[in-house]
Amino acid sequence: MKEESLWFIFINASLINNFVLAYFLGICPFLGVSGKMETASKMGAAVTFVMIISSVCAYGIHLLLVAINAPFLQLISYIVVIASTVQLVEMIIKKMSPALFRSLGIFLPLITTNCAILGVALFQTSKGYGLAESLAYSFGAGAGFTLALVLMAGLREQLDFADVPKVVKGTAITLLIAGILSLTFMGFSGLGS
Template sequence: MKEESLWYIFINASLINNFVLAYFLGICPFLGVSGKLETATKMGGAVTFVMLISSVCAYGINAFLIAVGAPFLQLISFIVVIASTVQLVEMFVRKMSPALFRALGIFLPLITTNCAILGLALFQTQKGYGMVESLVYALGAGAGFTLALVLIAGLRERLEFAEVPGVVKGTALTLLIAGILSLSFMGFAGLGG
């Protein structure tokens, strides 16, 4: 692996290869929770937290599985860690902010099946990142995920007050906006060198 700076790893995960807008991972909460800016921000925070914890655990699990000669157990181990982490986050949010828990609804438990988090664990091990690089990668991926959620939520809130033709109202307009956001983020691909 060629040596990458921490700043490059962060920018790569958040902008250049944004999990939602470049890899199309995590689309379910991207479309489902992005109706309100406040909810989108808090969901982005929850996903970022789960990504950080999962990244640390994935690094440790990967090192352990390689040491014992059982790398074939990697995928199932990552899934168990992600599901456990989401359960902890769900219990914390339910206790600390019942209003947020109700606002996130089914999308909070769906972080368990969020392919962006599993993708993070698999990508970081595939790239051979160490502990610090894995944390920076997770932080960048979480920041990019939050950025995508906040951008589409802000646009959707603004469009509530706009006159929109009936043919593109609702889901169709949301998907059009998501496509345009994705195209605009493809412009960052030149930063990758």
Template sequence: MSGESLWSIFLNASLVNNFVLAYFLGICPFLGVSGKLATATRMGAAVCFVMLVSSLCAYGIHRLLVAIEAPYLQLIAYIVVIASTVQLVEMFIRKMSPALFRALGIFLPLITTNCAILGLALFQTNKGYTLVQSLVYALGAGAGFTLALVLMAGIREKLELAAVPDAVQGTALTLMIAGILSLAFMGFAGLGA
């Protein structure tokens, strides 16, 4: 697996096996924050950023845990590190760029419980990626997440103007659109192989 080219890793994570539409990771923000295009874009950017940072950390921890022969600590170590990374990143951004901090707002702390982040850390470990491959994988996953979120937000903004029956309102409708999007993304299968 680790012989894969960087470009195919990126395509794989962003389109072929899109985290939201093929692995169902990060469904909560996908359903919750996809109402408006502007918030969706910001959420996507925040997730991309945290994914890159936590991918870097997860790689380090994995190396450390292998060195001290304690694989059973993997899950606990990952979740603790992701939670504290998000905190650190939040503090760092608040200090360095108040404008960016205001733009990301509430989304930054929410990312801790986004399963896409932990999923990314676990997948990259399972696939045995090197440091560079891990980072490209994180970038692809983040880009795919943002793409799905932005597509969804665009569709939902249009739907605001449509007359929809009461029973279909809300999550039911969003899930069916997600199903159609997921069907569309199946067309990417085999790309970059």
């Protein structure tokens, strides 16, 4: 593996290869929770926290499984760690902010099945990142996920004041905006070479 700077790893995960807008991972919360800016930013923070914790755990699990010659347990181990971390986040949010817990609704427990989080753990392992690189990668992926959610929420809030034709109101305009956002992020792909 050629040596990459932590800053490049962060920018790569957040902008160049954004998990939502370039890899199309984590689309469910992207479309479901991006109706309001406040909810989107808090969901992004929760997903970022889970990504960072699961990334650190995935790094340790990978080392352990390689040491005992059991890499076939990697996927199931990552899923258990992610599910446990989400349960912790869910309990904290329910205790600290019941209103936020209600506004996130079903999308909070669905972080467990968010393929972007599992993708971070699997991608960092396949790239052979060390602990510092894994942290930069997971933080960048979380920042990119939050950026995508907040951008979408801001655009959807502005649509409430726009005169949108009835034929594209609702889901149709949301998917159009998501596609345009994805195209704009494809412009960052030149930064990676």
